[in-house]
Amino acid sequence: MKRVYVKEEACMGCGLCRVYCLAEHSRTRDIIKAFKRESPRSLPRIRVERNGEVSFSLQCRHCDEPWCVYSCFTGAMYIDEVTGAVAVDAEKCIGCWTCIVACPYGALTRDRDRKVVAKCDLCPGNDVPACVANCPNEALVFAEDGKAGQLVRN
Amino acid sequence: MGKKKAIRTEYLLIGNSAGGIGAAEAIREVDKRNSIKIVSDEPYQAYSRPLISKYLAGERNVDEMLFRPADFYSRNGIDHLLDRKVEHLSLDRRIAQLASGEQIIWKKLLLATGGVPIVPKMKGGDKEGVFTFLALKDAIAINAFIEDDSQAVVIGGGLIGISVTEALMKRKAGVTVVEMKDRVLNTILDETASSIAEEALRQAGVRVVTNQTVAEVTGGDRVDGVVLDNGERIRCDLVVIAIGVLPRIELVSGTDIKVNRGIVVDRCMSTNYPDVYACGDAAEAYDFIYGANRLTPIWPNAYIGGRVAGYNMAGVRAEYRGGTAMNSLNYFGLDIATAGMVVPPDDRHWEVVSQRNNGAYQKIVLNDDLVMGMVFVKDIEKSGMIFSLMKDRVKVTNFRQALLADDFGLAYLPRELWQECLGTVPAGSTSAFGMPAKAEEPISSE
Numbered sequence: 001m002k003r004v005y006v007k008e009e010a011c012m013g014c015g016l017c018r019v020y021c022l023a024e025h026s027r028t029r030d031i032i033k034a035f036k037r038e039s040p041r042s043l044p045r046i047r048v049e050r051n052g053e054v055s056f057s058l059q060c061r062h063c064d065e066p067w068c069v070y071s072c073f074t075g076a077m078y079i080d081e082v083t084g085a086v087a088v089d090a091e092k093c094i095g096c097w098t099c100i101v102a103c104p105y106g107a108l109t110r111d112r113d114r115k116v117v118a119k120c121d122l123c124p125g126n127d128v129p130a131c132v133a134n135c136p137n138e139a140l141v142f143a144e145d146g147k148a149g150q151l152v153r154n
Numbered sequence: 155m156g157k158k159k160a161i162r163t164e165y166l167l168i169g170n171s172a173g174g175i176g177a178a179e180a181i182r183e184v185d186k187r188n189s190i191k192i193v194s195d196e197p198y199q200a201y202s203r204p205l206i207s208k209y210l211a212g213e214r215n216v217d218e219m220l221f222r223p224a225d226f227y228s229r230n231g232i233d234h235l236l237d238r239k240v241e242h243l244s245l246d247r248r249i250a251q252l253a254s255g256e257q258i259i260w261k262k263l264l265l266a267t268g269g270v271p272i273v274p275k276m277k278g279g280d281k282e283g284v285f286t287f288l289a290l291k292d293a294i295a296i297n298a299f300i301e302d303d304s305q306a307v308v309i310g311g312g313l314i315g316i317s318v319t320e321a322l323m324k325r326k327a328g329v330t331v332v333e334m335k336d337r338v339l340n341t342i343l344d345e346t347a348s349s350i351a352e353e354a355l356r357q358a359g360v361r362v363v364t365n366q367t368v369a370e371v372t373g374g375d376r377v378d379g380v381v382l383d384n385g386e387r388i389r390c391d392l393v394v395i396a397i398g399v400l401p402r403i404e405l406v407s408g409t410d411i412k413v414n415r416g417i418v419v420d421r422c423m424s425t426n427y428p429d430v431y432a433c434g435d436a437a438e439a440y441d442f443i444y445g446a447n448r449l450t451p452i453w454p455n456a457y458i459g460g461r462v463a464g465y466n467m468a469g470v471r472a473e474y475r476g477g478t479a480m481n482s483l484n485y486f487g488l489d490i491a492t493a494g495m496v497v498p499p500d501d502r503h504w505e506v507v508s509q510r511n512n513g514a515y516q517k518i519v520l521n522d523d524l525v526m527g528m529v530f531v532k533d534i535e536k537s538g539m540i541f542s543l544m545k546d547r548v549k550v551t552n553f554r555q556a557l558l559a560d561d562f563g564l565a566y567l568p569r570e571l572w573q574e575c576l577g578t579v580p581a582g583s584t585s586a587f588g589m590p591a592k593a594e595e596p597i598s599s600e
């Protein structure tokens with residue numbers, strides 16, 4: 001399936017991906033209104049990690065063997081049959097946050113206002129997710145690939 | 155009941171819950187053809203057991219508790235035999251005898267039979283108004299019984315006790331929790347976190363009594379109160395027993411299948427008996443923190459164990475990496491994530507790092523630079539990364555200082571590890587603008 005990959009050597013840790021992610025998931029989809037007018041403010045679904053010279057952004061890896069899905073007891077987390085992406089059904093989610101403990105990447109966020117988990121949805125409707133489209137140094141790529149995350153060891 | 159003809163199946167799964175469904179889904183990934191039969195003595199499609207408290211609270215109906223879509227069984231070609239109890243197994247003949255008189259002959263068998271509530275012997279325990287809280291039928295029964303101002307005594311301050319307490323409070327009942335040990339949630343939290351949880355309960359109006367147990371339930375046919383060990387009488391209309399769960403092993407006790415506290419399974423979730431597997435609350439599987447088989451009765455372990463069993467039953471070798479007690483709680487507005495040994499068992503070789511501020515509390519228990527336990531209260535977002543270090547047995551030697559830092563993240567891990575997390579950028583892939591993305595040449599200051 002298609003995922004977002006980061007080229008750590010190109011990532012500057014500027015955080016614009018996070019800004020555009022928030023805007024994309026806002027009601028108005030307007031970057032200024034999203035930050036200054038909307039309340040509650042929408043949530044970014046991407047983290048920016050920085051440690052000294054190292055920086056990279058990170059969002060849901062859409063694992064082939066997703067611990068979050070396996071750990072979800074409401075059935076809210078699921079693998080989309082068509083795209084293979086890890087998705088959440090907000091109607092079913094009760095905000096128990098078991099998925100957050102299960103995710104090795106810290107890629108899931110609590111939406112405390114709606115009491116549901118918020119995660120990367122790869123920006124449905126866009127050719128390319130907002131984080132990728134707005135990275136000033138082309139550190140993010142949206143590409144087809146093999147796997148991420150392993151449960152079964154042969 | 156008249157004897158019916160035996161039906162044959164490739165896969166017989168007993169238990170239609172986390173474990174059974176996990177197995178069925180894995181089997182269907184690799185075997186689309188052979189027959190799967192899943193049997194449950196409960197009359198419902200697979201529902202979420204932890205959500206029985208939401209049912210009691212009036213927040214979810216039965217349909218909203220189903221963790222798979224209504225057409226799950228038909229779409230996957232799974233026969234589900236509901237409201238049918240397996241009464242007896244003839245292991246050598248591979249026959250399951252159902253209470254309905256039906257017989258099922260299996261090639262591969264999974265025991266995902268879950269648990270039974272522990273019910274202490276106490277005087278008056280058989281009165282009307284005494285409940286357990288493990289199945290939807292229990293929540294339905296309590297729902298039919300309580301009224302707006304009912305007074306309840308919940309025996310047991312563990313996860314299930316707190317869960318039913320919250321539901322009862324939402325139904326405007328008054329609740330007293332009676333806990334035998336000196337603090338609530340004592341098996342999964344340390345003292346500090348327990349006291350934070352207890353404070354949240356008190357704030358919500360729950361009375362918490364510790365170091366006590368219920369000696370007697372009083373009343374006529376119906377409950378009218380309880381008497382504690384110390385002689386205190388508490389008036390109440392109902393009593394909910396929530397002191398724990400034991401593996402449901404009635405089908406295998408006395409057979410050749412090895413049972414310790416639960417049904418003993420290897421890393422393939424196989425019992426010692428050929429073609430018989432077990433998982434979930436009924437099983438005793440590998441716990442990576444204790445390095446031994448243990449009961450870890452939580453949903454994720456049941457589902458993942460079921461999955462591993464399913465692959466192996468279908469002839470695809472898979473290995474259970476192990477589970478441990480891991481819980482995410484959010485009762486009474488408090489988010490808590492906990493896993494593993496939250497209190498060091500002794501003073502040797504153990505190290506604890508913790509911090510507390512603004513109502514948040516974090517604690518990590520280390521042994522020989524391995525994370526052995528964690529408790530996160532309020533700020534739980536980073537708990538998954540710590541739990542993963544625990545699960546993958548990663549030595550934290552070079553970054554232990556950073557574990558509880560505000561900006562802790564994957565970037566603090568050794569490069570190989572975070573690189574693996576990020577995955578490799580597929581070769582030849584292009585950036586958003588169709589250009590092969592490349593790194594800048596370093597500009598040196600000289």
Ligand SMILES: Cc1cc2nc3c(=O)[nH]c(=O)nc-3n(C[C@H](O)[C@H](O)[C@H](O)COP(=O)(O)OP(=O)(O)OC[C@H]3O[C@@H](n4cnc5c(N)ncnc54)[C@H](O)[C@@H]3O)c2cc1C
Nearest residue numbers: 169171172173195203204240267268434435451452453456
């Ligand atoms: C109130 C409550 C809250 C919980 N909260 C959490 C939580 O927050 N997080 C978490 O991880 N876990 C939680 N749990 C635990 C979780 O629900 C269990 O770990 C999980 O359901 C175990 O799944 P299982 O498939 O092993 O067994 P079960 O879910 O117990 O299912 C076993 C099924 O098999 C059936 N069965 C057994 N024997 C037979 C037979 N002979 N014939 C036919 N059918 C049979 C049973 O009736 C049952 O339907 C909670 C449990 C309760 C009760």
